[in-house]
Amino acid sequence: MNKDFILRLTKYKRLLYKLKALGFERVFSNNLGDAIGVTPALVRKDFSTLSLPGNKRGGYNVDTLIEKLDKILGRDRAQHVVVVGCGRIGTALMEYSGFNTDGIEIVAGFDAHPENVHNTSGVPIYGMDKLNEYVQENDTKVAIIAVPDSEASKVLDRLIDAGIRGILNFAPVELKCTRNDCPGSTTIHNVNIALELEHLFYQVNSQEAEEEEKHATGEETGAHPDGNT
């Protein structure tokens, strides 16, 4: 399925929880659309493809949507995550408490030198040698990679061997599965902060260039700086 589609689903779900907390019982496709920035038609189509039932006059029932979306998004199962690499970013994530409201829990950390980790999170931290055992015993499926880029590829391999199927990679390398047995069975998401920042710089620069051009359009000098648009 499409990436954007799934992203919308999670956004719907989060919004619905907030609406429920506010006391909403019913919600309309244009409410949801406005809030997450899509057209009402797309909201309805999304729900339609998922067979999420709405009421022809009274919109959608918040509880029903939440229940079904939770099921679709797998919240009916335990959402346990392990963190590999307990440096600054790894420990920051372990300390971060915002996951709990979404049913996500970081259950363990792993590091090559667990004795050196300054851990104030309460999450147990083990040596890398315990990774395989832990993941298999606890049937963990999702992991965060927060190791230096030089280690990332090795760690990826070990995680896949251990049985991890979903990976969120913070190392500044574009990880992808190049093995024989993973196509289709393992999902990797790369969160490349440098890439995001570069993206922003591009946007900012091009917007500024656009505005300058717009300014210049007012004055008719006749000399076009550029031919094509």
Next chain:
Amino acid sequence: MNKDFILRLTKYKRLLYKLKALGFERVFSNNLGDAIGVTPALVRKDFSTLSLPGNKRGGYNVDTLIEKLDKILGRDRAQHVVVVGCGRIGTALMEYSGFNTDGIEIVAGFDAHPENVHNTSGVPIYGMDKLNEYVQENDTKVAIIAVPDSEASKVLDRLIDAGIRGILNFAPVELKCTRNDCPGSTTIHNVNIALELEHLFYQVNSQEAEEEEKHATGEETGAHPDGNT
């Protein structure tokens, strides 16, 4: 312009730097395509729309591509970033040195209580009252938000007032600009880790469901295409 398109540009650029370091002088569209996971045709089309010149026989000149891409992506200007919120995530980002290779530099941190920040990064940390002054004096255009979600919206407002035009938001709220003066002029990227994890859980769950289904369907035929490791 399209998000995926810009993302590809940054990937091209990064790859080209690596190739240059390896001594490459020329590169072909299929090399680039293979490496970043797209078809050669798309690479050529991308370069074509950017008027990046190639040589009909000898592919593309690495140096030329890098130079032009750097310009398009704004690397000819200073790529300075400030971090607002110096908690675990904020300080982790400030300590992270991987940005430098991309010409990105975190130049300052801001926090409501700078005296409480344990700072080992060498990046100066100021109180929030200094934000406006700093951003305007140094003409900073890009900021990272790493404050709790309850503060994120307020911080966003202050950043826009100060003149920030690109924002990378780590707070677990979907920030968007609801003001009158920002449409088109400010870009916000949300890095919602919880959302990413949920996305992963969905993928993992649906893949498992698929495999179970496949198992159930294939039980009759008995033709196991794969059952290794």
Next chain:
DNA sequence: AAGTTAATGTGAACTATCGCACATATATAG
């Protein structure tokens, strides 16, 4: 109870994106 209103559900039109395939141009060989 019948009419009106207001939302959904969805087939069709539209749009943007991507891949194909071939014309085009250039470096190298003979």
Next chain:
DNA sequence: CTATATATGTGCGATAGTTCACATTAACTT
């Protein structure tokens, strides 16, 4: 200098994703 091999540049068709528009149906009104 001519021929040939090779990689670009791009019009065109395929495809996926989104929006439109309206038929449909449930709640509210009188």
